[in-house]
Amino acid sequence: MKDCLIIEGGHPLNGRVRVSGAKNAGLVLLVASTLADGETILDNMPRIRDVEVMVQILNELGVNARWNEDGSLSICPPPAGSMKVKTSYELSKKLRASNLLLGALLGREREAVISLPGGCDIGSRPMDLHIKGIQALGAEVDIEHGFIYARSKTPSGARVYLDFPSVGATENIMMMASRTPGQSVIENAAKEPEIVDLANFLNSMGARIRGAGTDLIKVEGVPELKACRYAIIPDRIEAGTYMVGAAISGGDVQVENVIPTHLHPIVAKLQETGAIVEETDQGVRVRAGRQVLPVDIKTLPYPGFPTDMQSQMMALLSLAEGSSVIVENVFENRFQIVDELKRMGASIQVEGHTAVVRGVKTLFGARVKATDLRAGAGLILGALAARGETTIENAIHIFRGYENIEEKLIQLGARVKTK
Incomplete structure (x- = not known):
């Protein structure tokens, strides 16, 4: 069973991607x-x-x-x-x-x-x-x-x-x-x-x-x-993951088969980071901004910001020009991604339910481990923006929740392979 994703960073995501069922x-x-x-x-x-x-x-x-x-x-x-x-x-x-x-x-x-x-x-x-x-x-x-x-x-x-x-x-x-x-x-x-x-x-x-x-x-x-x-309705977390993917990689992605109202909390935070987000007839289009601006996030039950998107946003904010504060109010172990992002050069400090993310200029490819489904998604996003090659172990966590993720990323221009 293939359990590693290998990603070569520095290739922007561009094009269209269709979101699977939730x-x-x-x-x-x-x-x-x-x-x-x-x-x-x-x-x-x-x-x-x-x-x-x-x-x-x-x-x-x-x-x-x-x-x-x-x-x-x-x-x-x-x-x-x-x-x-x-x-x-x-x-x-x-x-x-x-x-x-x-x-x-x-x-x-x-x-x-x-x-x-x-x-x-x-x-x-x-x-x-x-x-x-x-x-x-x-x-x-x-x-x-x-x-x-x-x-x-x-x-x-x-x-x-x-x-x-x-x-x-x-x-x-x-x-x-x-x-x-x-x-x-x-x-x-x-x-x-x-x-x-x-x-x-x-x-x-x-x-x-x-x-x-x-x-x-x-x-x-x-x-x-x-x-x-x-x-079944489309998967708002999968949609959000590709939306952040466009922003973190410097790309331009049309995310199709979505219900825009389900994405409002994610759209609001992405726009605060400087990404350009617009609803289209086909779905939601996200273009990277000139720079990533720091934002503060508190996870809350819907319609608040979803805990399932916290790791992905942490990856993006690790490249912001300034410091961001993330408060996790839903699950106490949702910061397991922190140590893995730090292996890639991120600067993050955790105290209890709060993480302070100080933006760095560059992430670097490293060997990291997906500790859970959404942490795995966050590591993919970090790897897309990183300099060099990243190997994500325990990728089985990612395959639990993302349909055909390797194929979809490749279709958007990413350099990804499994082993």
């Missing part, structure tokens, strides 16, 4: 498909490692999930009552989103045994809010030997207040509530575009969900859902 929407829609009877077909599903792992998990549970010749993904669950309810440790440890099966299995089978999940090591992402939500809807929960055991014999709608607008907890509660009798209300719900996409998808199958995209979501439970065909 990883975080695709994963939850894949799981939500099991709530319906019949064959669901999902279009615009990214063929990335995380999706492949989720397909494997579903097939282990007795679901027939398979790729079609046209690139779509078909999901056909077994008859009600015959789906397995226990996820394997071996597969779950590879994928944080495996925890989304908690709400889907409780909605469909009234029982779930979920291995505590893995994924990127970017900090603790506890399951307490997920568990609080399903318990409010009537589930009994035990945690033993690394598994969550949940059963809901007589589920009923309820009001749930989330202490933090957790995306995963909001999704799990929505999925269980969609097949739970009565009305459920989620207060302080996450507002991310992926939440709206899940609500639209469930509604297209016959669910009754209102308020997605606001902090108050109401779900009227229905006895059954019917399969449908649905296209």
Whole structure:
């Protein structure tokens, strides 16, 4: 398995790139498909490692999930009552989103045994809010030997207040509530575009969900859902990564297949750095400015600046003419990229949740390691601007979340190869 990306710096990104379907929407829609009877077909599903792992998990549970010749993904669950309810440790440890099966299995089978999940090591992402939500809807929960055991014999709608607008907890509660009798209300719900996409998808199958995209979501439970065909939204983080790629490499890139409103927090910060960003009929065009200006960033839940774009912006700001301050408010381990960027010549100091980035004139090619998915993306961006050749080890993290990234970068003029 190829696990290294080798990038020769100094080649601006120019041209057009088409953004794939959203990883975080695709994963939850894949799981939500099991709530319906019949064959669901999902279009615009990214063929990335995380999706492949989720397909494997579903097939282990007795679901027939398979790729079609046209690139779509078909999901056909077994008859009600015959789906397995226990996820394997071996597969779950590879994928944080495996925890989304908690709400889907409780909605469909009234029982779930979920291995505590893995994924990127970017900090603790506890399951307490997920568990609080399903318990409010009537589930009994035990945690033993690394598994969550949940059963809901007589589920009923309820009001749930989330202490933090957790995306995963909001999704799990929505999925269980969609097949739970009565009305459920989620207060302080996450507002991310992926939440709206899940609500639209469930509604297209016959669910009754209102308020997605606001902090108050109401779900009227229905006895059954019917399969449908649905296209996943574009990946705003992939789009943002190529947008920063244009700015850091001195290039000019037209990013296509995007929903511009989803990109507003990224666009605003890129413009502050001096990049020229404009909406076009095809998507968003980004041209590098004459210099990179320093900016301050605080990551926040949507519609704030996304934590998933923090590493990429850190790479850009490491070349700014001045000092920038980045405050990470979502995940405590999201600064693991710092030591790797410093190997390339960046000047960054971290204290707690705050990083001070003092811009340098040049980054230099080095041997570095992707510690997580978005850190890997940030290292690619640093490598594009660096003098000389950069080897990024542990690139498997990057392939988990970016479809055909090597091909797309080459198409834009980058010098990239894998080994």
